[in-house]
Amino acid sequence: MKRTHTCGELSTKHLNEQVTLEGWVHSRRDHGGILFVDLRDRYGLTQVVFNPTNLTEEDYPKAESLRDEYVILVQGKVVPRLEGTENEKISTGEIELVAEHFEIQNIAQTPPFLVSEEGEISESLCLKYRFLDLRRPMVQNNFIQRHQIVRTIRNYLDDNRFLDIETPVLCRSTPEGARDYLIPSRTHPREFFALPQSPQLYKQCLMMAGMDRYYQVAKCFRDEDLRADRQPEFTQIDLEMSFVDEDDIFQLIEGLMKSVFANVLGKDLEIPFLRISYDDAMNRFGSDKPDMRFDMEISDLSKEVQDVDFRVFKQVIESGGAVKCIVAPDCAKYSSGEIDKLRKKAESFGANGLAWFKVTSEGAQSPIAKFFTSDQIEKIQKKSGASEGDLLLFVAGEKNMVHDVLGKLRLEMAERLGLIKDDLFVFAWVTDFPLLEWDEEASRYVAMHHPFTSPKECDQESWDANPQNLRARAYDIVLNGVEIGGGSIRIHKKEVQEKMFSFLGISTEEANDKFGFLLKALSFGAPPHGGIALGLDRLVMLLLGQRSLRDVIAFPKTQKASCLLSAAPSEVDDSQLKGLSLKFLDEE
RNA sequence: GGGGGCGUAGCUCAAUUUGGUUAGAGUGCUUGACUGUCGAUCAAGAUGUUGCGGGUUCGAGUCCCGUCGCUCCCGCCA
Numbered sequence: 001m002k003r004t005h006t007c008g009e010l011s012t013k014h015l016n017e018q019v020t021l022e023g024w025v026h027s028r029r030d031h032g033g034i035l036f037v038d039l040r041d042r043y044g045l046t047q048v049v050f051n052p053t054n055l056t057e058e059d060y061p062k063a064e065s066l067r068d069e070y071v072i073l074v075q076g077k078v079v080p081r082l083e084g085t086e087n088e089k090i091s092t093g094e095i096e097l098v099a100e101h102f103e104i105q106n107i108a109q110t111p112p113f114l115v116s117e118e119g120e121i122s123e124s125l126c127l128k129y130r131f132l133d134l135r136r137p138m139v140q141n142n143f144i145q146r147h148q149i150v151r152t153i154r155n156y157l158d159d160n161r162f163l164d165i166e167t168p169v170l171c172r173s174t175p176e177g178a179r180d181y182l183i184p185s186r187t188h189p190r191e192f193f194a195l196p197q198s199p200q201l202y203k204q205c206l207m208m209a210g211m212d213r214y215y216q217v218a219k220c221f222r223d224e225d226l227r228a229d230r231q232p233e234f235t236q237i238d239l240e241m242s243f244v245d246e247d248d249i250f251q252l253i254e255g256l257m258k259s260v261f262a263n264v265l266g267k268d269l270e271i272p273f274l275r276i277s278y279d280d281a282m283n284r285f286g287s288d289k290p291d292m293r294f295d296m297e298i299s300d301l302s303k304e305v306q307d308v309d310f311r312v313f314k315q316v317i318e319s320g321g322a323v324k325c326i327v328a329p330d331c332a333k334y335s336s337g338e339i340d341k342l343r344k345k346a347e348s349f350g351a352n353g354l355a356w357f358k359v360t361s362e363g364a365q366s367p368i369a370k371f372f373t374s375d376q377i378e379k380i381q382k383k384s385g386a387s388e389g390d391l392l393l394f395v396a397g398e399k400n401m402v403h404d405v406l407g408k409l410r411l412e413m414a415e416r417l418g419l420i421k422d423d424l425f426v427f428a429w430v431t432d433f434p435l436l437e438w439d440e441e442a443s444r445y446v447a448m449h450h451p452f453t454s455p456k457e458c459d460q461e462s463w464d465a466n467p468q469n470l471r472a473r474a475y476d477i478v479l480n481g482v483e484i485g486g487g488s489i490r491i492h493k494k495e496v497q498e499k500m501f502s503f504l505g506i507s508t509e510e511a512n513d514k515f516g517f518l519l520k521a522l523s524f525g526a527p528p529h530g531g532i533a534l535g536l537d538r539l540v541m542l543l544l545g546q547r548s549l550r551d552v553i554a555f556p557k558t559q560k561a562s563c564l565l566s567a568a569p570s571e572v573d574d575s576q577l578k579g580l581s582l583k584f585l586d587e588e
Numbered sequence: 589g590g591g592g593g594c595g596u597a598g599c600u601c602a603a604u605u606u607g608g609u610u611a612g613a614g615u616g617c618u619u620g621a622c623u624g625u626c627g628a629u630c631a632a633g634a635u636g637u638u639g640c641g642g643g644u645u646c647g648a649g650u651c652c653c654g655u656c657g658c659u660c661c662c663g664c665c666a
Binding site: 051117124 | 589591594595598599600615616617621622623624625626627628629657658659660661662663664665666
C-alpha cells in the first residue's frame with residue numbers, strides 16, 4: 001500500500017474519497033475515546049481522527065501508542081470537519097481523515113527537541129540532529145525556496161544560451177588568494193591537489209575552447225576563518241561569456257535577478273541597478289559594499305575646517321589627512337553618556353577619537369564649539385546638510401581610516417535609529433575598482449580582484465606612472481550592503497597577462513610553472529571574455545531574510561569548521577596515512 | 589592569532605550581581621482520567637557529572653586558574 005495524496009493537498013474537493021496518507025506524527029491529542037493526530041510531510045499537515053467506532057479492536061490501542069515522529073500510513077475517508085472545528089491555520093483545515101486502517105511504519109525515540117515547536121533551539125543541537133531540525137516546516141521552507149531560486153536561475157541561463165559544464169574539484173594549488181584546502185595525492189607521493197577557490201581558470205579555458213557561454217552551480221572551498229556570512233565550503237553561480245563588455249554582464253545579471261524576484265518572491269524588481277564607482281562608494285558611504293537602503297552620506301569637511309583653530313583637525317589636514325562627518329538625524333538629544341559610547345565604538349573601529357556637534361536652536365553645542373567661528377559652523381552645517389536637532393559626528397585622520405570608521409558608524413547609527421526598512425532590496429554595482437593593492441606584509445602589489453582581471457589601461461605609460469592609480473575592469477554586485485558577487489572582464493592577451501604577473505612579483509619561471517596552461521591557452525586565440533560569480537548562499541540568505549548562512553545550507557560547518565552531524569573532520573587510520581606517504585611532525 | 593558573549597533537567601531558561609538549607613519554572617517525558625481537540629484539558633510522577641579539570645573556602649552553579657564546545661566580531665577571506 002502506498003500514499004494516494006500528500007498531507008498538504010486534501011480539501012473539500014476530496015470529500016467522501018477513500019485515501020491513503022503517509023507521514024510523521026506531528027502532534028497528537030488523546031481524548032480517551034477519540035484521538036487526533038496531525039500527520040506531517042513536506043507538503044503540510046492533515047488532521048487524522050482515530051475513533052474506536054471506525055477501527056478494529058486491535059487497531060485502537062495501537063493508535064493510542066502513537067508518539068511524536070512515528071511514521072505511519074493511514075487509510076480512510078475524507079470528511080468535512082464538524083461545524084466550528086475547522087482550522088484556518090492549515091491548508092487542509094476544512095477536512096479531516098477518518099482512519100479506518102493504519103500501519104506503524106516506524107517508531108521513533110523521543111526527539112531531543114520538538115519538531116512541532118517553533119521556538120529557538122540552540123544551534124549546536126540543531127546541527128547535531130540536523131535531520132530532525134530539517135523536518136521543521138520553517139527550516140524546510142528555506143530549502144524549498146532555495147531550490148526555486150536555483151531552478152529559476154538555471155532556466156534563465158538556459159534561455160540565454162548558457163551551457164552547464166562541470167569543472168574539476170581536484171585542482172592545482174596556485175599562489176594568490178585564500179588558503180587552499182589540500183588533498184594529498186596517493187599516486188604522486190609528496191604532491192597535493194587543492195580544492196577550487198573558484199573555477200576561475202577552467203572557465204576561462206572554456207571560453208578559449210569556444211564554448212561562448214558557460215555557467216555552473218559550483219562548490220568552492222576556502223580554508224579561512226568563518227563568519228555568519230562565510231562558510232569554508234560554499235556555492236557560486238559561476239558564469240563566463242565571450243565577446244562581451246561590462247554592460248553585457250550587468251544586463252544579464254539584472255535580468256536574472258528580476259526573474260528570481262518575479263518567480264520566487266512574486267515581486268517586481270526595478271532594473272537597471274544603481275551604479276557607483278569604488279571611489280564614490282568610499283567617499284560617500286565609507287565602504288566598497290555600500291548599503292544604499294538609506295542616506296546618511298559622508299560629508300568631506302576638510303576644506304571647511306582647514307582654518308579652524310582646533311589643533312586635532314589642523315594637524316590632520318596639514319599632514320594630508322581628512323576631516324569628514326556623518327549626520328545622525330534627531331540625535332542632538334543624546335546624553336553625553338550615549339555619545340561617549342559612540343566614541344568608544346568609533347575607537348574600536350580604528351578612530352583616534354570622535355568629535356561631535358549638536359545642532360540646537362542656540363547654535364552648535366559641543367566641547368569644541370569654541371574653536372569655531374559662527375561662519376565656519378554655518379559652512380559645516382551647510383555642507384553636511386545638518387538641521388536643528390541633528391548630531392554631527394566627525395572623524396579626522398588618514399583618509400582610508402576615516403572612510404572605514406564613518407562607514408561602520410553609519411551602519412551602526414542606521415541600525416540604532418531603525419532607518420533600514422525591512423523588506424527593502426537595494427542592489428548596486430560597484431565599478432572601477434583599483435587594479436592593485438599594496439600588501440604591507442609581503443611588501444609588494446597584489447591584485448585586488450584577481451590576477452586575471454583586465455586593467456582599464458593597458459599602455460606602458462600608465463603602468464609605469466603610478467600603479468596605485470590603475471583601475472580594473474572589475475565589478476561587484478552589492479545587495480543591502482552585502483557583497484553577493486563579483487567579476488571582471490579578463491585579460492585575453494598573453495603579453496598583458498605576463499605583465500600583470502611580473503607586476504605582482506611572479507617571476508617568468510613561476511608564472512610558467514603555475515599558470516603555464518593559461519598562458520599557453522591565451523596564445524592560441526583567446527576571445528575577449530568576462531564573467532561573474534554570485535554567492536548563492538548569501539543571495540538566498542538575504543532573499544529569505546535569514547541571519548546566517550547556516551540557515552540556508554543543509555549541512556553547514558560550525559565556526560571551527562567542523563560538521564556536528566558527522567563529526568568531520570576526523571582522524572584517519574595509520575594505513576591511510578602510509579598510503580599517502582604522510583607522517584605527523586610530532587611523530588618524528 | 590586577538591577581543592566579547594554563552595554553557596544549569598531531553599529542550600527553553602531562572603538561581604551567578606552579594607558564596608550559605610534539599611538547584612527551581614515552563615515545556616517535553618511516564619502513568620492515569622476524559623468522544624471534538626488543534627499550544628487540548630485535568631491529576632499524579634520521574635528526570636541534574638550546574639560543559640570538563642584543578643584551586644580558594646567551614647561551604648562553590650556562584651569566586652580564581654586552566655581547558656573544551658557553540659557563537660559574534662577583528663585579523664584573514666585574490
